[in-house]
Amino acid sequence: MFNTFKKALAAGLVAAIALISHVALAEDFPSKPLRIIVPFNPGGGVDTVARIIADNLRENLGAEIIVENKPGGSGMIGANAVVKAAPDGYTVLLGSAGEAAINEFVYKKIQYSPTEDLAPITLVARIPNVMVLSPKVPANTMEEFVAYAKENPGMTYGTSGIGNSQHLNGALLAGMSGLDMVQIPYKGASKQLVDVASGDVDMTFVSYTAARGFITDGKVKALAITAAERAQFDKNIPAIAEYAPLSNYQLENWFGMFAPAGTPADIVDKLNGAIVAALNNDELATKLQNMGGQPAPMTVAEFTAFLATERAQFAEIVKKAGISVE
Amino acid sequence: MDILSSFFDHLAIGASEAFTLQNLWYCFVGVFLGTLVGVIPGLGSLITISLLLPLTYHLEPTGALIMLAGVYFGADYGGGTCSILLGVPGHPAAAVDVLDGYPMAKQGRGGIALFMKCIASFWGSTVGVVLLMMFAPMLAAAALNFGPPEYFGLMFLGLVAASTVGDGSPLKGLAMMIIGLLVSFIGTDVNSGTERFTFGFPDLSEGVGLIVVAMGVFAISEVMRSAGSPNVQPVNQKFSLRDQMPTREDWKRSFAPMLRGSGIGSFFGSLPGTGGGMATFLAYAVEKRVSKQPERFGKGAIEGIASPEACNNAGVGTAFIPTLTLGIPGDAIMALLLAGLVVQGIQPGPMVMSTNPELFWGLIVSFFIGNLMLLVLNIPLIGVWVRLLSIPYQWLFPGILLFTCIGVFSTHYNVFDLYLLLGFGAMGYIAWLLKLEVVPLILGLILGQPIEENFRRTMLIFKGDLSIFISRPISAVAIGVAVFLLIWSVKSQITRKHKL
Numbered sequence: 001m002f003n004t005f006k007k008a009l010a011a012g013l014v015a016a017i018a019l020i021s022h023v024a025l026a027e028d029f030p031s032k033p034l035r036i037i038v039p040f041n042p043g044g045g046v047d048t049v050a051r052i053i054a055d056n057l058r059e060n061l062g063a064e065i066i067v068e069n070k071p072g073g074s075g076m077i078g079a080n081a082v083v084k085a086a087p088d089g090y091t092v093l094l095g096s097a098g099e100a101a102i103n104e105f106v107y108k109k110i111q112y113s114p115t116e117d118l119a120p121i122t123l124v125a126r127i128p129n130v131m132v133l134s135p136k137v138p139a140n141t142m143e144e145f146v147a148y149a150k151e152n153p154g155m156t157y158g159t160s161g162i163g164n165s166q167h168l169n170g171a172l173l174a175g176m177s178g179l180d181m182v183q184i185p186y187k188g189a190s191k192q193l194v195d196v197a198s199g200d201v202d203m204t205f206v207s208y209t210a211a212r213g214f215i216t217d218g219k220v221k222a223l224a225i226t227a228a229e230r231a232q233f234d235k236n237i238p239a240i241a242e243y244a245p246l247s248n249y250q251l252e253n254w255f256g257m258f259a260p261a262g263t264p265a266d267i268v269d270k271l272n273g274a275i276v277a278a279l280n281n282d283e284l285a286t287k288l289q290n291m292g293g294q295p296a297p298m299t300v301a302e303f304t305a306f307l308a309t310e311r312a313q314f315a316e317i318v319k320k321a322g323i324s325v326e
Numbered sequence: 327m328d329i330l331s332s333f334f335d336h337l338a339i340g341a342s343e344a345f346t347l348q349n350l351w352y353c354f355v356g357v358f359l360g361t362l363v364g365v366i367p368g369l370g371s372l373i374t375i376s377l378l379l380p381l382t383y384h385l386e387p388t389g390a391l392i393m394l395a396g397v398y399f400g401a402d403y404g405g406g407t408c409s410i411l412l413g414v415p416g417h418p419a420a421a422v423d424v425l426d427g428y429p430m431a432k433q434g435r436g437g438i439a440l441f442m443k444c445i446a447s448f449w450g451s452t453v454g455v456v457l458l459m460m461f462a463p464m465l466a467a468a469a470l471n472f473g474p475p476e477y478f479g480l481m482f483l484g485l486v487a488a489s490t491v492g493d494g495s496p497l498k499g500l501a502m503m504i505i506g507l508l509v510s511f512i513g514t515d516v517n518s519g520t521e522r523f524t525f526g527f528p529d530l531s532e533g534v535g536l537i538v539v540a541m542g543v544f545a546i547s548e549v550m551r552s553a554g555s556p557n558v559q560p561v562n563q564k565f566s567l568r569d570q571m572p573t574r575e576d577w578k579r580s581f582a583p584m585l586r587g588s589g590i591g592s593f594f595g596s597l598p599g600t601g602g603g604m605a606t607f608l609a610y611a612v613e614k615r616v617s618k619q620p621e622r623f624g625k626g627a628i629e630g631i632a633s634p635e636a637c638n639n640a641g642v643g644t645a646f647i648p649t650l651t652l653g654i655p656g657d658a659i660m661a662l663l664l665a666g667l668v669v670q671g672i673q674p675g676p677m678v679m680s681t682n683p684e685l686f687w688g689l690i691v692s693f694f695i696g697n698l699m700l701l702v703l704n705i706p707l708i709g710v711w712v713r714l715l716s717i718p719y720q721w722l723f724p725g726i727l728l729f730t731c732i733g734v735f736s737t738h739y740n741v742f743d744l745y746l747l748l749g750f751g752a753m754g755y756i757a758w759l760l761k762l763e764v765v766p767l768i769l770g771l772i773l774g775q776p777i778e779e780n781f782r783r784t785m786l787i788f789k790g791d792l793s794i795f796i797s798r799p800i801s802a803v804a805i806g807v808a809v810f811l812l813i814w815s816v817k818s819q820i821t822r823k824h825k826l
Contacts, residue, residue, distance in 0.1 A: 042376040043661025052669060055380045068739050069376070072532035073514070080528070106519075111528065156787055162519030184786050185516045187779075190598055190654035200473040200787055209668055213653030213675025219470070287383075290671045325519035 026266035029089055033064035036257075037085075037093050039078025041071045044188075045207060045291065049125055049255055050094045052287050056278035074161060075099030076110060079258075083117040087262035089271060094124065097165050097253050101311045105318040106163035107325045115311070120303045121257040122272050124279065125293035128227035128252045129169055129205040130237060132220040136199035142224055142243035146177045153180035158192030158204035161185050162325055165253040168314065169205040169226050171321035172251050173240070196220050207253070208233050208292035227252050233292055251313070254296070256303065272300050333460050336687045340459075343688030344695055349389050356393040357696045360400020361703065365711075367408050367545055367726060369733040370417040370537075371401035375662050387670040388685045392692040394663055399642045399693065403447050403700045406635060410439045411714050414545040414726050418603045419638050421540040422610050424548075425765065426623060426630030433626050436715060437570030440708045442628055443635045444701055445572075446584050450636035451697040453588040454595065454643020458690050462679070465596045465644065466651035472597055474787060475794050478780040479801030479808075480597075481773050484604065486808040488611045488769040496819060499766045502757070506770020509534050516779055517786070529742035536603055538734055538743050539771055542750025543757070543764045545730045549723045550755040570708045572628070580632035583613050587633030588640040595641030598648040598656035604772045607765060609637035624763075643693055650674050650686060 034057075038050045047069060054065040070078035079099040085091035093100075100114050112118075137155075139145040149155050159166040167183055174181045184201055186192045189210035195201040197219040205226060215222045224240040225231055228250040240249040257275055259268055276297040278284055285295045298306060318324075343349065363374045374397050382390030405416030410427030423443065430439040457465070472480075489496075489503050512523045513533025524530035572580070587609045594605035613633040614623045623630050645656045653674035655661035664674060672682055679686050714722070734747050757764055788794045796802045 041658050041661070042372060043655065043658050043663075043665050047376075048665040048669060051376075051380050052383070055383055067376075070739055072738070073528055074519070077528055077531065109521075154789070161516065182786065184783060185519075186783075187516060190648075190656075193654060194470055194598070194652075195473050195787075197470055198473050210653070212673055213651075213677075216673075216675060216677060286671070287669045291665070291668050 026264065026270055029267050029270055030061055030063035032090060033066055034061065034089070035066045035068050035091050037078050037082050037091060038067055038069045039071060039075035039093070039095060039099055040069065042069050045127060045209070045253075045293075046094055046096055046255055048291060049288065049293065052284060053094070053124065053275065053278055056281060056284050057274055060274040060277050074103055074107070074163065076103055076107070076112075079114070079118070080111050082258065082260055083112040085260050087119075087260040087264075089259055089263050089267035091260065092121065092271065093118065093258040094255055095258055096255050097310065097314070098163065100256060100258065101307060102163055102165070102168065102314045102318070104311075105315045106323055109326075115307075117261050118258040119261050119263050119268055120300060120307055121259055121268055122275050122279075122300065123296045123298045123303050123306060124255045124257055124275065125288050126227065126252050126254045126296050127207050127293050128225045128231050129166060130208050130211050130215070130225050131169070131173075131203060131205050131223045131240065132193070132196060132211050132215065133203045133223050134196045134199045134201065135219070135221060137202050137221075139223070140221065142238070142240060142246065145223060146179070146243075146245070149177070149179045149181065154182055155179070155202040156182045156184050158184050158186050158196060158201050158206075160188055160192075163318070163323055165251065166205040167323065168317050168321075169251050171323065172249065172317050173246075175317065175320050176246055176249060193220065209290075210292075212292075226250070231292075232289055232294060251317075254310075255293075256307075268300060336459055336683075337691065339683050340687030340689075340691030343388060343684040344392070344691040349392050349688065349692060350695065352385075352389040352393040353396050353692045353696045354699055356396020357400035357403070357699050358396075358703070360397040360402075361404040361700065363397070364401035364404025364416045364420075365407045367414045367416055367541065367730045367733055369729065369736065370405070371398045372659050372662070373736045374401065375659060379662060379666050382666055383669060387667065387672055387682075388688050390666060390670070391663065391685065391689050392696075394666060395646075395689060395693065396696045398659055398663070399451060399639065399696060400700060402638055402642050403444075403697075403704065406443045406447075406631075407440065407711055409544075410443065410631070411436050411711060412722065412726060413548040414730065415540055418536045418540040419606050421544050421603070421768065422606045422634040422765075423631055424544050425610065426625070426627045428548075429624070429626035430628070430631075431715065435626065437708050437712045438572045438576060439628070439631050440711060441570045441705065442572050442576060442580055442631050444704050444708070446580065446587065446632045446635035447639040448697055448701045449584050450588045450591055450639035450641075451643055451693065453636070454592055454640040455690055455693045455697075457592050457596075457640075458643050458647060458693075459687075462647050462651055465647050469597055469648050469652065471800065473798075474780045474783040475798045475801040476804070477597075478777060478784055479795060479798075479804030481777045481780065483804040483808040483811075484608050485769065485773045485777060486811050487608065487615065488766060488773070496815075498762050502762050502764065503766035503770040506767040506772075507774040508770075509539065509767075510771045510774025511778070513775075517782055527742065529740055532738075533775065534746060534771070535737065535743070536768075536772060537737055538746045539750050540603070540768060541730050541734055542747045543754030543767065545726060546747060546751025547754025547758060549726055550751060551758060552719050552723065570712070576628050579628050583629040583633035584636040586612060586616075587636035590633075591637030591640030591642075592644045594637075595644030595656070596647045598652075598654050598660075603768065605641050606634040606638045607769050607772070609633045610765070611769070639697075646689075650678055650689075 036050050038047045040046045050067045054067050057065050070081050075098050082093035139148045157170045189206040192204040193214050196204050214220045222237045225237050241247050279295045279297040288295050363369045375394050405420030406423040409415040409420045409423035411431050413424050413428040415421035427439045514531050590609045591605050613629050614620045648654050649660045655664045734743050
């Protein structure tokens with residue numbers, strides 16, 4: 001009897017200590033500098049958003065924030081570095097749709113499972129792509145475009161590489177409207193826009209920031225945006241979905257924050273709180289909108305559900321279009 | 327006339343903005359920081375600007391941009407210093423200064439090389455700024471005429487120009503270029519996304535960076551070489567300012583190369599994606615080709631400093647043309663500067679000159695001020711830098727190794743790059759033992775990927791029609807000149823053999 005009591009007491013004590021130390025862990029967090037891994041080069045969209053957020057998180061978390069660029073392998077090198085990092089919340093990933101939800105269906109050699117190896121923290125921003133046409137393409141609405149593309153098979157669209165959100169934008173459009181279009185891969189948006197403006201390439205799907213100069217100058221035609229609804233940054237550009245036969249069309253790029261799987265839930269929550277608070281800051285929201293992004297704070301549960309829906313859609317498009325990299 | 331009057335209008339707007347106490351201060355901080363990081367091998371403006379960028383979110387945009395741009399061209403300015411004195415390039419574009427600057431330093435003419443570098447840099451940047459002020463909108467429009475076939479034509483011309491430049495055996499030069507091309511093929515194939523020649527290393531999926539190769543074959547191999555000959559006597563150096571002054575002969579030799587270099591630099595700078603190392607190495611190749619005594623190159627020819635330095639700094643100025651007027655950045659640093667502007671709510675594009683004239687012209691006038699500051703800052707410092715040479719090499723090389731490693735590591739935070747650095751160091755050393763030139767290797771590396779990419783892109787867009795390269799005037803001219811060069815060099819090879 002006494003023995004059992006002693007055992008129970010000991011067990012209780014252990015549990016209590018564990019609980020205290022656990023609570024202490026989250027309360028002390030962060031007690032050292034935190035690294036945000038950006039899996040792309042400095043100056044890109046993800047990098048810029050990371051640096052804006054880092055600036056804000058410094059105050060919200062009271063810790064030094066280091067933005068580290070680990071580019072390569074369509075974002076997978078940086079993502080894999082986070083997967084392998086200690087799950088203590090001090091290393092997080094600001095990832096884009098590619099390495100967090102698309103590449104797993106495209107790349108046979110992917111070295112991690114985004115669902116099992118990454119713990120979602122929150123969505124950060126949605127970045128709708130703008131479908132821009134060369135001035136040489138005689139179409140000014142989605143309807144005219146689809147009709148023209150049907151008569152002229154083999155129209156070309158620029159992308160930033162295989163399996164990129166731009167590539168899926170094209171594949172989804174071609175699939176839904178029954179068009180025959182050819183992808184022209186590039187490394188980044190700049191030269192795509194030059195080639196679309198000159199008419200060498202017929203169209204491209206790029207972020208609004210990249211295309212804004214070309215659109216306002218009339219060098220390219222902004223036909224539609226790839227989000228479900230018109231975007232804050234330019235209400236004059238219709239959504240592709242406004243054209244009735246494509247009313248289900250929605251495919252945006254997005255950036256989300258992830259921790260390595262196994263990071264304690266209370267630390268994930270704390271990070272979520274700090275990042276959501278940053279995203280609700282008006283000044284930061286303006287900066288995001290300046291670069292064509294829509295701030296998109298979510299709870300951990302919302303973000304997890306969002307990821308599941310997005311993955312299902314990406315998987316379907318990739319499968320239908322037969323996009324695959326050995 | 328119109329251009330001139332608008333030029334002075336713009337100058338006035340810019341000067342009133344740039345000459346505020348605050349902006350002068352930002353400009354000074356920028357160029358000073360830039361010179362410092364530029365001098366340190368491997369540490370370039372990219373890492374400095376990415377670290378400074380968040381600070382600028384709280385500054386007013388013009389000042390912020392002036393400071394960041396100052397870092398950019400300041401680092402370019404400082405980059406040649408260690409190239410010349412120690413044979414260790416500060417950044418890839420400055421690697422070309424090693425070729426003739428380092429031999430000059432060994433001959434006790436290091437100060438003169440540094441002096442000429444300052445003058446050529448100043449000249450080049452002035453040309454760049456003036457072009458930027460007078461022709462920015464026109465140059466931006468011209469850049470739009472360059473599609474994939476034009477890029478292919480230009481790069482092909484560059485490759486041919488480079489391959490015919492070697493002074494030793496043309497076969498050796500060709501072999502080194504092919505090695506460079508092979509290295510450039512490592513990485514992800516843009517068209518299919520498939521990895522090539524990566525041997526299962528994910529770290530190679532982005533390819534081998536220019537910085538790793540340049541630092542390896544120049545800096546690391548130089549340390550290896552010096553370690554192999556430990557009893558190098560410090561060269562007889564004179565430290566007074568008068569001894570750093572180029573002779574009349576030096577000035578005469580440098581004048582035309584500076585003009586040509588700034589022309590080449592301005593042209594490539596205004597084309598997005600062709601800047602940096604490529605233009606400077608091409609400028610060097612051109613100088614060697616037009617020279618009546620090409621055999622002097624690589625042994626301390628002052629033209630080998632004057633032209634690439636003028637080229638580099640002219641390109642730095644004109645690189646802002648596509649960035650600011652089209653919103654398309656030419657390289658990673660321009661992308662960073664652009665991101666800094668966009669976050670501040672300034673939209674680059676053709677209208678930036680009318681919507682934010684103070685920012686645009688203020689920035690450009692600040693380039694001029696910054697370059698003047700650099701000149702004033704650097705010329706008195708030449709004597710100090712030259713004293714580096716009086717330090718025995720055994721005290722210097724640990725620092726060189728350390729800084730080179732830090733610099734290379736800071737580009738991707740990837741230890742794998744350090745192994746590559748060592749590998750290319752060994753390669754550079756072996757090439758030196760075998761008397762193989764490394765310039766063709768570097769050019770092969772720089773040009774290989776864009777040539778392939780633009781060729782295949784052209785084929786995709788124009789459905790495999792090769793005649794497009796001839797029906798487009800710009801690519802036709804470039805390819806025509808390349809073919810002419812090829813025939814000419816083969817012919818002169820044959821006649822030279824006959825003479826022997």
